[in-house]
Amino acid sequence: MQICPICNGIELIHLACPHCGALMEEHGKVSDYYAPYSPYREISHVQTLEGSDPIHLLYCNHYYHCPHCQHFLTYSAKQFASPFAPMV
Numbered sequence: 833m834q835i836c837p838i839c840n841g842i843e844l845i846h847l848a849c850p851h852c853g854a855l856m857e858e859h860g861k862v863s864d865y866y867a868p869y870s871p872y873r874e875i876s877h878v879q880t881l882e883g884s885d886p887i888h889l890l891y892c893n894h895y896y897h898c899p900h901c902q903h904f905l906t907y908s909a910k911q912f913a914s915p916f917a918p919m920v
Contacts, residue, residue, distance in 0.1 A: 834911035836861075836892035845907060847896050854900035862893040862906060 837843035839861065847856040891908040898904075 833914045833916075834890070835914045836909050836911050838894055838909045839892060843909075845894075845896075845909065847905070847907060849898035849901060849903055850905070851903045852898060852901040854898050856896040856898050856903075856905070859895040859897050859904075862895055865895070 835842075838845060838858065845858065848854070849856050890911060892911055894907050894909060896905050896907055
């Protein structure tokens with residue numbers, strides 16, 4: 833099981849807007865914007881929507897927004913293995 837450091841509040845990412853330099857705000861996972869109920873779906877279902885590419889299992893994509901110039905960008909956070917994952 834992989835854990836996203838942003839989703840789990842382990843790490844705060846502070847990004848400067850590439851257009852104006854203002855501090856950007858994190859607006860959640862990109863997958864939360866797929867459909868109205870996406871934030872409430874199982875992660876395994878969302879990963880199915882993202883495709884079978886293994887890169888989706890290594891990174892969690894987040895939207896960042898600049899409140900000053902309204903620019904959006906996507907940041908890919910590298911996930912790591914959970915220390916509490918069940919042993920297989």
